[in-house]
Amino acid sequence: MKGWILDLYPDLNSGKMVIWLKGKTGCYRLREDYEPTFYVHSSKNSLERMRTHYEKRDFKTEFVRRKTDLYSNSKRKLLAVTPGKVFDPRNQLQAISFFEGFNKYRFYNVDIPLDQRYLIEKNIKPFSLVEKDNGWKSLEKETTIRYSKPPLRKTYLETESKSSSYRKKEDELESIKVDEEEIKGKESDILEELNEMITRKDPDILLTSSGDIFEIPYLVHRAEINDIDLKLGRKRSFHPPKSGSWYESYGRIIYKAPFYPLKGRVHIDIESSFLFGEGGVEGLIEASRISKVPMQRLSRRSPGSLINAMEVEKALEKGYLIPWKKNISEDFKDSIHLIKADRGGHIFEPEVGLHKGVVKMDFASMYPSIIDKYNLSPETLGCDCDNYREVPDLGYRVCKDKRGIIPKVVEPLIERRQKYKQLEDKNSIFEKRADILKWLLVTCFGYTGYKKARFNSIEVHESITAYGREILLRAAELAQKLGFDVIHGIVDSLWLKGDKAKVETLQRKVKEKTELKLEKEGVYDWIVFVESRAGGVGALNHYYGVFEGELEVKGLYLKRNDTPDYFKEVQKEILEELKEIKDEEVVESIMMDIIEIVKRKRNELKNREIDLEKLLFTKTTSRKAEDYKHVNEMKSALVQYKDIGFTRSPGQSVEYIVKDSKSSDVREKVKIKEKDPQFYDTAYYEDYLYRVVEEILSPFGYDRKAIKKTART
DNA sequence: GCAACTGAACTACCA
């Protein structure tokens, strides 16, 4: 049987792997035997006891010698245990550790997701053409970028309910939209017709726009009430109501929606999926193939977790066993906390004000290229062999002989991305694949410094940035020697003023000296670096200009998610005026026009002529209402959400207008969108107007006070 | 008693 793997998952009840194979004519469900082995290290007596215990249960056991430690090649004696079925040993092992002491045992290969492990061991990928008879056989070339794809049917599902300002499970269904078709009428009829329609369309991918947060559990609930058997998957699946969770990642709180997978069909919640947002279905296919994580689970995961998946694969390939994460955190935590000399990337402070004829140059995928070129990986660092290289500034020794795990992960990502970037097609498929690979590349660096990561290493993280600083400084030096002015530089980018004819010479010299490719991104007609409010220095990453004929803005209010739309529009309007800055003489007349705009905006605000929607602040909460230390806008908003029974979890966003900025009454300070606010604090919003204008005009000598004064005359 | 100042708390963006 030939086809493409659409999804797979372990079925712990039957002890088999379930694989959904999409063929040219249909989609088939296969159930396969799978016997994953796990390993235990302990004292001789304990292992003997354990062996007896598992043999009584008819598990296969065997003593073996395997590599367990990334940092040495010596092998240890271990007990290999193979249950005759798909099996998750973690709960059991937790209990054993609890009764007999946590340090007594070390477990290996117990927490690699079974679907991914199955694919690795059978050497096949999701969405790649395979043949199944007795075993699995891949029918495509390993590194191909022009791979065949299954004929995929995609359906978009959207529901609407009879509700007022926010949606609840109790609201009756108003209508359902399936692609372009709308189903209306009695709720039970709607649901019956939905079943029919899904069966008729038989999609492979079901897209929703907040299925995990609301729509799937909602539909399940409505179907239950109407006593209808809802069939969203190709096979029935059970969807108990779940609530979302949240977790903290370095001070940032991220909300995690519950997961409602379908059987035999890939459900993607496009709102909850970061990776879908970056590369669409095409991006997910590419990511799924390269990481061997099935699409349905992959769509909910972060780039970091895919990097972890790929690192695990490379480690297994090299013959290492993967220690249970529980053990890892105990062993490695302290060493990670001790060293904190990490300096990050280098920065050339920007020169505040207007510049013309600036070229932007950058190193493509600088950090990943450094990992690749200099072979940086936890197990290649601190090498004691003779063939080594030293990290600049830090002096760490890096092995030149054995290729590291992380470089092995990064190399194909860089190569594939480069190939995709050179290709063009009318549906931008290659572009989407390149976009998703970019995210994996960026994350690869951050993950080396992430303390909960399996293959982290502060020394590797430091080394990458040390090389990065060295390379950026060398490039800047070379640029200066050629007569360029370094206007600004950060991590992997340089803004240069000078003779454009010399750009190619610069590129050649940089390549000779650093081995990395410095690319010319383009030319600014003009660029303005904004002044920092804290002092007269340039604010890093805050600038605007006309780049290759298009307006480019970084870091301004306009780019922030928590800026009300109204102020974003004000900044846009002002920037449109500024587009005409060709020489200093027109500056004055442009300023006059801008002042007129500001006056008009001020009057609109004062006279309450603005649609309140445009004045809404949207912010992401980081904690529960009661955990905010001050009576601030967030607390105020959260309390009101609770009032109406629409509780928001940390990591979810709130929307509100500022009703009385100075008030310390949580029900007066702001008013949430769902309470249909009518009034806003005009003084507060007026002040906000002057702020957003100041941000753009400060390099031309207008501060907040001056703008306020002029606008009010 | 109020304005001015300061530092912590907080959200968000940059590469």
Place this chain on the structure above:
DNA sequence: ACTGGTAGTTCAGTTGCG
């Protein structure tokens, strides 16, 4: 279950002044 670095606002407490 990606990083460090930085900008800018708001809040609450303290200081300075008359």
